[in-house]
Amino acid sequence: MKQKIFTFLLIAAAGLTACKKNDSNQPDLREFDEQKIQAYISANGLTGFTADTTKDGTGTTGMYYKIISQATGDTLKYSDNISLVYTLKSFDGKYVAADTISNHFYGYLGQLTAVNQLTGFRLPPGLQLAIHNLLQYKGSSMRVLIPSRLGYGVNGFGSGSISNVNTRIAGNQSLDLYVHVISDQDIYDEQVIKNYIAANNLTGYVKDPLGYYYKIVAPGTGAIDEISEFTTVTTTYTGYLLNGVGFDTGSATTATTLTPYSLITGVEDALQKHASKGTSISILIPSSLGYGAGARTSIPGNSVLKFDFQITDIKQP
Structure with missing residues (x-):
């Protein structure tokens, strides 16, 4: 009987040793x-x-x-x-x-x-x-x-x-x-815009002294200085991130009215300095002239933006 118990204990001990060895072979x-x-x-x-x-x-x-x-x-x-x-x-x-x-x-x-x-x-x-x-x-x-x-x-x-x-x-x-x-966010945004223009083989964009880039897709029929900050502008437009994701596309085909003073700095300045009735204009805007560091629902903080406007009518205040 003692021999059987001793044999059982040996087998049990061997089993425990095997388990420990197997555990130690598992990587932490x-x-x-x-x-x-x-x-x-x-x-x-x-x-x-x-x-x-x-x-x-x-x-x-x-x-x-x-x-x-x-x-x-x-x-x-x-x-x-x-x-x-x-x-x-x-x-x-x-x-x-x-x-x-x-x-x-x-x-x-x-x-x-x-x-x-x-x-x-x-x-x-x-x-x-x-x-x-x-x-x-x-x-x-x-x-x-x-x-x-x-x-x-x-x-x-x-x-x-x-x-x-x-x-x-x-x-x-x-x-x-x-x-x-x-x-430096301004330097970074400038390079992002240049890379975007080069990658998409875009031509005709001019850098405004304020820091944004613009292109007159179609010239207007009015005087360039006829839009002021309080002018009522009737337009269709779209807003995109540079990856092609739209954040403001609801007015792409439906005309809306706006006044430049209520818009982000880059758009406000571009419309007043480079657009008139009938103008189609494309604008690439660094984040400092857009929404800045503050993130919005579909716009990350410090985002470069692309807007395209087609101005169909203007009304002076």
């Missing part, structure tokens, strides 16, 4: 993320990435980064107000947000991970750490690979099935991000 989350990042780097032929050695309490962050351009000056603090554009892709490729026209953030660096009240989206904590610890300066850009535990964790982010494309980031997905922290 840090190891899991590291394996995924290394596989991603290899599969995509990425070069020039550096492991972040910043300590996060239980080790290093596990992020890998590549500085594309780095400016100098005062290092960024969490209390600093910043404007940035970004792209984001999950490692499985099922979530891709690559549009830097719509992917804007403006606010305190320390609030970067807060939920955007207009879109419901929030940026991952790893990006906040990377900007603060690695990128450090306004006017700089980087690409960073963020482990899932500094991304959206085990639960992921978004709505719908994980099989859907661009609606949900699956759990335990590491992230590939590009970020550019803007130093």
Whole structure:
């Protein structure tokens, strides 16, 4: 009987040992993320990435980064107000947000991970750490690979099935991000407008001294100075972001009346200085002459805008 009990205990002990060994062979989350990042780097032929050695309490962050351009000056603090554009892709490729026209953030660096009240989206904590610890300066850009535990964790982010494309980031997905922290918004907007003109092979646009670009698509029949800030203008018009997303298209075919003084600065100035009855005019407006840093329902903060106006009638006050 003693022999049988001893034999049973040996078998049980061996079983427990096997279980422990099997458990120890399972990677923890840090190891899991590291394996995924290394596989991603290899599969995509990425070069020039550096492991972040910043300590996060239980080790290093596990992020890998590549500085594309780095400016100098005062290092960024969490209390600093910043404007940035970004792209984001999950490692499985099922979530891709690559549009830097719509992917804007403006606010305190320390609030970067807060939920955007207009879109419901929030940026991952790893990006906040990377900007603060690695990128450090306004006017700089980087690409960073963020482990899932500094991304959206085990639960992921978004709505719908994980099989859907661009609606949900699956759990335990590491992230590939590009970020550019803007130093001078006016200079950045100017380059955005120039890039847009070049990419679309546009011609005929002239830069007004105020800072916007305009093109007279069809000249008017009246005098250029006949529109004042209080003139009632009858027009059809459209407003778009430079990615082609319309934010004001309801008056594209239905005439509406407006007065320049009630419009954003870029439109008000362009209509008064370059338009008359019968004019068709296209305007590319930097954010400082548009809605500025404040985001609206369909307009991110610091957005360059495109307006097209066809003026059919004017009435003097």
